[in-house]
Amino acid sequence: MTGNQLRNRVGLLLWLVLMLAPCGQAMGRSGVAVLLSDSLESYQEPVASFGEEIGLPMTLYNLHGDLNGVSKLRQQIFSNKPDLILAVGAKAAYAAKLWTQDRQEIPVLFIMVINWQRYKLLDGQRNITGIAMETGPGTQLANMAMFTPKARRIGVIYSLAFRKAFEQAQQAAKLIGLEIIGTEIDSADEFQRAFKGLADQVDGFWMLNDPQVFTLDNVDWFRSRCIKDHLVCIGEAEEMARTGLLLSISPDHQNIGSQAASVVMNILQHHQRPQEIGVMDPISTRISVNLATAAKLGMDVRQLPLEMAFRVYEE
DSSP states (O other), X not given: OOHHHHHHHHHHHHHHHHHHSOTTOXXXXXXXXXXXXXXXXXXXXXXXXXXXXXXXXXXXXXXTTOOTTXXXXXXXXXXXXXXXXXXXXXXXXXXXXXXXXXXXXXXXXXXXXXXXXXXXXXXXXXXXXXXXXXXXXXXXHHHHHHHOTTOOEEEEEEEGGGHHHHHHHHHHHHHTTOEEEEEEESSGGGHHHHHHHHXXXXXXXXXXXXXXXXXXXXXXXXXXXXXXXXXXXXXXXXXXXXXTOSEEEEEOHHHHXXXXXXXXXXXXXXXXXXXXXXXXXXXXXXXXXXXXXXXXXXXXXXXXXXXXXXXXXXX
């Protein structure tokens, strides 16, 4: 058994122990309340990794995907007087914000929230910090350049809410000799038109986790159109490479848990204030490559740096 396999197995066992633990288990004044949005598989790695490294008592609570009728759960959390709430997923993060509006002495750290800005989690709160689910544009583009060095002009379709992210991407691209060409849209219905308008000007596309762009219909169309037009296209979710996109560059979920543990210790032991930390980029990424798509694009898969990939899909 390899070290990674052993770590994964230990992490899964820890996850199962947490899932079976009683929700109202007392933990005194020195402990972390872990609030889950739901029982999703994607939460297993970060929560298990966090539990391995935090060195503090933990109690697990689960919204089971429902924000209604959770007053009892809220009472359980606050009756145990947690030192900090780790909110996993968007619903947990939003609930933690609502529940601590009049209890801002309790720090909240959110993780595994896609498009965290849309929930306005920091507005009116001085007690909330987080780790984003999107890697920085410099990391995205550097990895894209490593796998597809001939793609120098990259198209980006974005909404008003992601204009700042687009501008940051343009600046990051200049540092590594790339050019970002973008089109701003007002609704998801404009995505295909915007794509066709850019396709002749670029070597590939980068699809942001922008809710105005990232719809199921648009993603399906995007995958097939990238292959049809022989364009190198990347996304920010691993699922996109598995289902046919050439490349995805996503946060390493296991390392998000480790990063969260470090942030919590800085808050609880070194008294760093959440509002001073803000929302951080994940410090580690996972690259996924679809070799079948690479072949359809006419790429020589032997020249791809597959040793850098976390996962390689061959069909």
